[in-house]
Amino acid sequence: MDRSAIRSDYRRYSSRRRFAFGPVAKRCARGVAGVILFLLIAEFVTRLEIVPPIYLPRVSTVIARLDNLIFNPAFLWDIVATLYAWAIGLIFASVLGVAFGTLIGSSEIAYRMTSPVIEFLRPIPPVAVIPLGMILWGQGLSMKVILVAYATLWPILYNTIYGVHDVDPVALQTGRSFNLGSFAVWRRITLPSAAPFVFTGFRIAASMGLIVIVGTELLASAGSGIGSFILFASSNGGQMDTVLAAATIAGIIGVAVNGSLAAIEQRLFRWHYRHGD
Amino acid sequence: MAVDIDRPPPLALAGRMVQSFAMRYSIGIGLIVAWQIATAHIHSIFFPTPVEILKHAIDLWLSGPAEHLFLSDAVFKDVLPSIGRLLTGWSLAVVFGTVLGVLMGRSRQLFDFADPILQFLRSLPGPALVPIFIILFGTETEMRIILIAFGTVWPVLLNTIDGVRAVDPVQIDTARSFRLPTSALIARTILPAAMPKIVAGAKISLSLAIILMVVSEFVASTNGIGYEILNAQMTLLLTDLWCGILLLALLGFCLNALFGFIEERLLYWHRGLHQRADR
Numbered sequence: 001m002d003r004s005a006i007r008s009d010y011r012r013y014s015s016r017r018r019f020a021f022g023p024v025a026k027r028c029a030r031g032v033a034g035v036i037l038f039l040l041i042a043e044f045v046t047r048l049e050i051v052p053p054i055y056l057p058r059v060s061t062v063i064a065r066l067d068n069l070i071f072n073p074a075f076l077w078d079i080v081a082t083l084y085a086w087a088i089g090l091i092f093a094s095v096l097g098v099a100f101g102t103l104i105g106s107s108e109i110a111y112r113m114t115s116p117v118i119e120f121l122r123p124i125p126p127v128a129v130i131p132l133g134m135i136l137w138g139q140g141l142s143m144k145v146i147l148v149a150y151a152t153l154w155p156i157l158y159n160t161i162y163g164v165h166d167v168d169p170v171a172l173q174t175g176r177s178f179n180l181g182s183f184a185v186w187r188r189i190t191l192p193s194a195a196p197f198v199f200t201g202f203r204i205a206a207s208m209g210l211i212v213i214v215g216t217e218l219l220a221s222a223g224s225g226i227g228s229f230i231l232f233a234s235s236n237g238g239q240m241d242t243v244l245a246a247a248t249i250a251g252i253i254g255v256a257v258n259g260s261l262a263a264i265e266q267r268l269f270r271w272h273y274r275h276g277d
Numbered sequence: 278m279a280v281d282i283d284r285p286p287p288l289a290l291a292g293r294m295v296q297s298f299a300m301r302y303s304i305g306i307g308l309i310v311a312w313q314i315a316t317a318h319i320h321s322i323f324f325p326t327p328v329e330i331l332k333h334a335i336d337l338w339l340s341g342p343a344e345h346l347f348l349s350d351a352v353f354k355d356v357l358p359s360i361g362r363l364l365t366g367w368s369l370a371v372v373f374g375t376v377l378g379v380l381m382g383r384s385r386q387l388f389d390f391a392d393p394i395l396q397f398l399r400s401l402p403g404p405a406l407v408p409i410f411i412i413l414f415g416t417e418t419e420m421r422i423i424l425i426a427f428g429t430v431w432p433v434l435l436n437t438i439d440g441v442r443a444v445d446p447v448q449i450d451t452a453r454s455f456r457l458p459t460s461a462l463i464a465r466t467i468l469p470a471a472m473p474k475i476v477a478g479a480k481i482s483l484s485l486a487i488i489l490m491v492v493s494e495f496v497a498s499t500n501g502i503g504y505e506i507l508n509a510q511m512t513l514l515l516t517d518l519w520c521g522i523l524l525l526a527l528l529g530f531c532l533n534a535l536f537g538f539i540e541e542r543l544l545y546w547h548r549g550l551h552q553r554a555d556r
Binding site for chain 1: 300396406412487503518526529
């Protein structure tokens with residue numbers, strides 16, 4: 001086979017790889033076109049007024065409201081309050097999750113002893129704990145932080161345990177046979193091989209935490225935050241355009257957080273993904 | 278007489294079983310005992326003892342007549358409708374997610390167009406959508422099912438897209454060269470190859486579905502586990518509240534276990550392949 005045939009064959013198969021999906025510019029253009037098309041269709045549907053516009057406002061009205069909200073200091077303050085509680089809760093969960101996850105994952109006995117407890121506690125939905133949280137800790141910042149920490153602990157803990165537990169035993173034995181101390185083994189073998197899993201857990205936890213915190217603020221009628229802003233707007237004469245605009249901003253924040261963390265993940269752990277999962 | 282040397286004496290076998298049981302459950306049992314001692318000691322109305330919670334739970338749900346399998350009315354009024362809505366919404370999400378996912382995974386253009394919208398819709402917090410869903414779909418069962426389906430479709434959809442895109446091109450080319458029609462190509466090649474990913478997405482969706490079930494029952498509801506929990510909070514019936522949380526944990530655990538069982542059946546061939554590849 002001559003070289004050009006090999007190259008075209010290579011290009012054909014490599015272009016079907018998961019992340020290589022044509023030139024970036026083309027993808028972006030299509031993405032923008034998709035968004036515009038989506039908005040146009042939504043505008044058309046809402047203009048048909050199957051549901052009265054007081055209940056389901058036009059897309060253009062919502063976009064105009066979006067513009068209002070971004071420059072509304074009260075709403076910006078709510079965004080800050082939400083992100084603040086989210087960040088603190090996430091930090092707590094990360095510290096606890098990584099510490100306990102490393103302990104549990106590195107000991108076979110601890111791994112086997114704790115797995116039934118974790119399997120039972122993990123599926124408790126965080127929203128089910130909101131009513132209890134409100135009674136125990138009120139409706140303020142501490143309740144929000146505790147609930148976010150509870151909700152985000154599980155993905156981080158689970159992925160850390162998995163990452164640490166599944167380190168290649170041959171690599172560990174090789175490290176030991178090179179006479180590395182236990183800290184050196186941990187730093188050079190366990191940490192690099194578990195880090196991608198831990199980070200994936202953190203990314204999942206971060207986007208889950210945002211949904212949980214907005215939900216908590218909404219359901220617990222907390223004093224401040226995006227969720228309480230939405231609750232106020234929807235109960236106060238049903239300003240649906242404001243509700244939709246605020247929910248849209250919450251969604252955009254979620255996309256931004258997930259997107260930037262995914263980009264960091266790709267960059268930090270390129271070596272991990274290059275070899276396939 | 279031939280002696281079976283591979284088999285250890287029955288007493289040692291029993292000993293090993295006790296040991297492995299102790300290892301698996303000692304921490305869990307220890308935690309429950311510690312919980313009992315601590316709550317009995319502090320004697321707070323906010324923290325009933327686990328024994329009290331269990332007794333109350335039996336009163337609530339298992340005090341019915343024998344012809345109803347001892348299930349009380351509360352089970353028929355709250356628990357079964359909740360589970361029904363959860364499973365209906367989740368099944369809808371799995372079906373729609375898989376179908377749309379196969380479409381988008383097969384077509385690069387379609388995926389490029391839809392990706393930003395999908396990412397955005399996926400990031401919308403479910404509870405924030407409740408006011409809009411109430412206006413669009415009313416306050417009946419349909420609204421709750423649609424909310425659950427809408428909130429849980431994304432992991433299935435995105436995982437299916439991912440799985441379909443990662444199908445080995447050689448497999449597809451082979452199927453093509455045997456002139457398999459598109460329907461057979463999808464049913465025999467693409468879906469099985471993407472199945473591990475689809476199942477993983479459905480698993481994530483299942484735990485999301487429990488969350489959304491509770492959320493949907495917090496608002497404008499007349500029955501359901503979420504409704505009972507909120508009711509218990511408003512009337513300060515702390516033991517009822519703890520019972521509700523316990524029930525949700527149990528529900529999540531059982532659904533997960535059930536799903537794990539089905540997963541094992543669906544993907545046994547996949548696991549076998551992987552183990553062979555590992556060796």
